[in-house]
Amino acid sequence: MPLLRKWWCLLLLENYSLDSYRKVFAHWTEECKVFLAGHHVPVFKLKKRKAEEPAEMEPSDTTPRQCMANSILACVYQISENTGQRLLYPEEKLVEWVQCNICKGWLHTECAGKPFVRAGSFNCGCTNQVSCNRTIEALKSGTQAVISDGEIKMLYKDLCSGRVKSGRMYLWHNPGVSLKLKQRLKPLMFHFADAQVDELTERIGSCSGINELIMKGEFQFLDLVFDVLVPEVTIKVLEKLEGMNRYAAEKAMLQRIHLYTK
Ligand SMILES: [Zn+2]
Ligand SMILES: [Zn+2]
Structure with missing residues (x-):
């Protein structure tokens, strides 16, 4: 156990840079000092913690459900592949599920997008052709035509x-939870044309009040705009104009769709 802890401390020290994760770094430096001085109190509560994890099964279920969004790392309750523990929103006790009536796969209702979940009629999008034509057409009149300030x-x-x-929002608040997942959820590309990205980020910044914070030098809010709000707005647009649910929109974004004619 002490060896494992030592290895863990050193691993964390390697993984977190001083600049971005000073708090985590400082904490583990203290932890290491105490450990090396031989005053460390070992933790023996691992088993108990596992038993307290929020139940993800209906009481009548015999097999655990896997959220389909988990495999593309877009589940809002993403499970760690190393520990099997929930990485995002671990405090959330009540998770609801919906089953696709075509492929019979399961999604958390949050991963499907709540407005898309209606009893008996949910389709995850497995049989739908990905099309962005309505969005492309609407964008000819500017970004206001696909999403209003309101x-x-x-x-x-x-x-x-x-x-x-949103996993992205959770990781913006808690970046130390998984740097790998945070990296994966960054947009792979801008799905909008350059001029539309400029217009959209300007509007997102002014509607949220983030522009003022950035002007005051609080540059961490730039990440909030680019890593969280741009992809969330993209999902919203795809939900609204293309009828994609949240999971289908995440999949479409991974396929590097373009919301403009090339
Ligand atoms: Zn999920
Ligand atoms: Zn399906």
Whole structure:
């Protein structure tokens, strides 16, 4: 056990740079000092913690459900492949599920997007052709035509309050949870044309009040715009104009769709 802890401390020291994760680093430096001085109190509670993990099964289920979004690392309750423990929103006790009536796969309702979940009629998008034609057409009149200022404000409010759950938002608040997952959830590319990205980020910044914070030098909010709000707005647009649920929108984004004609 002490050896394992030592290895863990050293691993953490290697993984966190001084600049970005000073707090975590400082904590583990203290931990190491105490350990090396031989005053460390070992932790023997691992088994108990596992038993307290929120139940992810219905009481009548015999096999554990796997959220389909987990395999593309887009599940809002993403499970760590190393530990099998939930990485995101671990405090959330009540997780609801929905089953696709075609492929019979399961999704958390948060991963499907709550507005898409209606009893008996959920389709995860497994048989749908990915098309962005309606969005491309609407964008000819500017980004206002695909999402209004009011909708951006509402989305930002819902993400901040947790009414809409997002792995990206959770990781912005808790970057130390998984740097690998944080990296994966960064947009692979901008799905909008360059001029549209400029317009959209300007509007997101002013609707959320983030522009003022950035002007004051709080540059960490740039990440909030680019890593969280741009992809969340993209999902919202795909939900609204293309009828994709949240999971289908995440898959489409991974396929590097373009919301403009090349
Ligand atoms: Zn999920
Ligand atoms: Zn399906």
